[in-house]
Amino acid sequence: MRLKNLSVIAFVMVLSALSLGNIFAYGVPFEMNLPDVFHNLFIFLDAVVLLYFLWQGILFKHSYVILFALVQMLLYGAVMLLSPSVVSSDILVDNISSVMYLVINIVGGIIIVFALEYIESETFTRVRKNSFIAMLFFFLAVMNFIVSTNNIEIFFLLFELTTLCSYVLIGYRGDELSKKNALQALWMNQIGGVAILMALIFSILQYDTIYFDVLITNSEPLYLLPIVFLVLAAFVKGASIPFENWLLGAMVAPTPVSAILHSATMVKIAPFLMLKLFPAMSGFVSLTVTLIGTFVFFSASLLALSKDYFKEILGLSTIALLGLMMALAAIGTPEAITACLVLIVFHAISKALLFLQAGILEKSFHLKYVDDIDGLVNRSPLVVFFIIIGFASLTLPPFGAFIAKFMAIESIAGEIHNNPLYVFALIFLALGSVFLTLLYFKVMTKLFAKEADNKSQYVKISKYYTIPSFLLLALLVIGVYISFEREFLSSLELVVPLLLIAVVPLLFATLLFQKADRVKEYNCGEKDEIQLSMYYFHMPRNVQLTISVLATLGMWILVLGVLL
Amino acid sequence: MIEMLLILFAPLIGGLLYGFERIVRARMQNRQGPPLLQPFYDMYKLIDKQAFIVNPYHSILGIMHFVTLWIVVAFIILGQNLLYVIFLHLLSTIFIILAGFSVKSIYSHIGANRELLAMLAYEPILIMMAVGFFMLNGSFDISIIREKEASLFPLFLLFLAYLTVIPIKLKKSPFDATEAHQEIVGGVEIEFSGVFFEFLYMAKWLEYIFVYLLLFLFAGNNILLATALFLIVFLLLNLIDNATARIKMNHLIKIVLGVGITLGMCNLLGLSYV
Structure with a gap:
């Protein structure tokens, strides 16, 4: 038991050290070819995975899963029949991959350490508990591989493997709802698989290659179908509207799964893929992707305002920020790319921190709904502190997410001169970021709600829970330091808000105003007990529908526009 | 040096402005009005009052609101990045909103809620305004904007949009539902009293300075135009305040957001063709 925990922690440390070493040793992109044995193995694995999907579809009588599994098999067979001649290397590690390694291994690793304690309190058998941890590690491995590959065929296999991982992990509890949501995640992600296979076929037919770098350098603006x-x-993996349901359904899984899906793995494939593809995008594709991305940012934030379940709020805000990341990657100016990378890293840290708190709330306080976390500040100031830092780091200066948003506005403003339609992207961005602020503070206000100075039960939290949170906090601080080094903002602009935010908890702890008399709140002379609840924004069904329709329309425009 | 003095005395200047405004508003209604220094007499009186608090968090957040707002004003005077200043101003608003929610008072909660909604209405307009200046001057830096020629003409629609923001920030009719003294007894202010209310009072004065400093940006390096803009907007604001009735919160959002976004969008589209 002890040994297992120690070895997991040691392994996470090794992974983190390796990914850190990689970023310091960068320079020339690393390229490598895999021997043929591996290629055959990959084909075999592909077949196994697709057969497994088909079997699951038949087992649970889910027609979409069966349909997409069959379509994929058919397309995969077609890909196998074609033989492209232009070759390149299978493995390509560039700066973007190095950044992704950091996110995957360090943030993902911290979440696994957290999962050690979390899974103990579940009612699984010992084998299932251990295999849960193993599954998480497997997920990290697949993610590490997917950001290093240059071969679209291998990319497809790994893409399917992440789908498999998410399917297994979402359905881990094995109850009715978990199974249903897992199957939903499965068929939706299979659409992504179909899209990759289509891209492969068109790429082979037109450019005679299955390699990203060849495809991207040779692509002609008139033939961008692949x-x-x-x-x-990428939109499917990034759970963009209208594919958002799979990520929201993933909430039924144990919290470390949500944490790892949202922050370090899975969804981060979306912006990563965009970052790989942006050099090949024509003006039309780039504009459309930016508009879709910012639209998703805007509408997911809007939808989140009507939610109450803490994890669901976090989920929609992930979808929103992923939309922004994809939009930034599609703009493709150096500034936008930096903003995108900064957002990827900081979003991972902040979201991991918040999801860990969601886990603690569930396990230690049995809380799931925001409305119930009333006055948590009395029971566990530490958790409240982490939640506040988590939200603050997504909105306020001097944290990375703020810097990214700041740079996003700058880069979109710069693009308006080239194409006036970017004005809409800007408006979506401005509105979306205000909605998100509104959303985060809707939750935060609930934490503060405090009765006039009463003492209540103080709850002790396990070390395995708090240490990962502290580590993530340390990462945030390091991030602030790096943004100071890289001069994203002037030192004055960084230090002042940091001081302002830091001074509040200090004052909370020290200033008690002993001399001031305490009074009850003013209630217009009424004696009735009042119950304060949170505010909601009613979101009519047709608004949700309109948003989905518009987003789908955007994607059709993208495909049709390129076809014509 | 002059900048430092300006920063230091910013709350006082705001206080004088507030006092002056009360006289102007009274004269418009054929009243005598209070003396110019009335706000400072109020302050003096507040110091002597017995200090009451509901809980320490509430009071601290109120003080932080004032401190942050002062820093925002300082950053504008020092000519920092406009977009950054707007976001820092957001932080100061967030402090007062959190303060509003930190007490278990109905009026305070409604007020804080309305502050949040008002933020939803004006924040996108401020961001678009910053982008307008960026497209025109190639920089978000206030110091650069101040050195360039007046941008009132090319940014006229955004200027109009900004005019709808001013009454919200200064709690003037018809957009004063956030404070609404007769209905929600001051909203977020209600639970502050004595010394603690002084900080809120001074924050109110700083809000005046913030609003007019942003207004001056439209005049660029033209001091004459800046003075004219100030006088016209000041009189117009009080005239409208006297002549209109409060509108509901949801109407406020619809009007300001609808009008502001449309105007801003047209302006930015126009700029991109220049």
């Missing part, structure tokens, strides 16, 4: 299909696959 690029657009890969972009669609």
Whole structure:
């Protein structure tokens, strides 16, 4: 038991050290070819995975899963029949991959350490508990591989493997709802698989290659079908509207799964793929992707305002920020790319921190709904502190997410001169960021709600829970330091808000105003007990429908526009 | 040096402005009005009052609101990045909103809620305004904007949009539902009293300075135009305040957001063709 925990922690440390070493040793992109044995193995694995999907579809009588599994098999067979001649290397590690390694291994690793304690309190058998941890590690491995590959065929296999991982992990509790949501995640992600296979076929037919770098350097503005299909696959993985349901359904899984899906793995494939593809995008594709991305940012934030379940709020805000990341990657100016990378890293840290708190709330306080976390500040100031830092780091200066948003506005403003339609992207961005602020503070206000100075039960939290949170906090602080080094903002602009935010908890702890008399709140002389609840924004069904329709329309425009 | 003095005395200047405004508003209604220094007499009186608090968090957040707002004003005077200043101003608003929610008072909660909604209405307009300046001057830096020629003409629609923001920030009719003294007894202010209310009072004055400093940006390096803009907007604001009735919160959002976004969008589209 002890030994297991120690070895997991040691392994996470090794992974983190390796990914850190990689970023310091960067320079020339690393390229490598895999021997043929591996290629055959990959084909075999592909077949196994697709057969497994088909079997699951038949087992649970889910027609979409069966349909997409069959379609994929058919397309995969077609890909196997074609033989492209232009070759390149299978493995390509560039700067973007290095950044992704950091996110995957360090943030993902911290979440696994957290999961050690979390899974103990579940009612699984010992084997299932251990295999849960193993599954998480497997997920990290697949993610590490997917950001290093240059071969679209291998990319497809790994894409399917992440789908498999998410399917297994979402359905881990094995109850009715978990199974249903897992199957939903499965068929939706299979659409992404179909899109990649389509991209492969078009790429082979037109450019005679299955390698990203060859495809991207040779792509002609008049024939971008492979690029657009890969972009669609990114939208599916990034749970963009209208594919958002799979990520929201993933909430039924144990919290570390949500944490790892949202922050370090899975969804981060979306912006990563966009970052790979942006050099090949024509003006039209880039504009459309930016508009879709910012639209998703805007509408997911809007939808989140009507939610109450803490994890669901976090989920929609992930979808929103992923939309922004994809939009930034599609703009493709150096500034936008930096903003995108900064957002990827900081979003991972902040979201991991918040999801860990969601886990603690569930396990230690049995709380799931925001409305119930009333006055948590009395029971566990530490958790409240982490939640506040988590939200603050997504909105306020001097944290990375703020810097990214700041740079996003700058880069979109710069693009308006080239194409006036970027004005809409800007408006979506401005509105979306205000909605998100509104959303985060809707939750935060609930934490503060405090009765006039009463003492209540103080709850002790396990070390395995708090240490990962502290580590993530440390990462945030390091991030602030790096943004200071890289001069994203002037030192004055960084230090002042940091001081302002830091001074509040200090004052809370020290200033008690002993001399001031305490009074009850003013209630217009009424004696009735009042119950304060949170505010909601009613979101009519047709608004949700309109948003989905518009987003789908955007994607069709993207495909049709390239076809014509 | 002059900048430092300006920053230091910013709350006082705001206080004088507030006092002056009360006289102007009274004269418009054929009243005598209070003396110019009335706000400072109020302050003096507040110091002597017995200090009451509901809980320490509430009071601290109120003080932080004032401190942050002062820093925002300082950053504008020092000519920092406009977009950054707007976001920092957001932080100061967030402090007062959190303060509003930190007490278990109905009026305070409604007020804080309305502050949040008002933020939803004006924040996108401020961001679009910053983008307008960026497209025109190639920089978000206030110091650069101040050195360039007046941008009132090319940014006229955004200027109009900004005019709808001013009454919200200064709690003037018809957009004063956030404070609404007769209905929700001051909203977020209600639970502050004595010394603690002084900080809120001074924050109110700083809000005046913030609003007019942003207004001056439209005049660029033209001091004459800046003075004219100030006088016209000041009189117009009080005239409208006297002549209109409060509108509901949901109407406020619809009007300001609808009008503001449309105007801003047209302006930015126009700029992109220049």
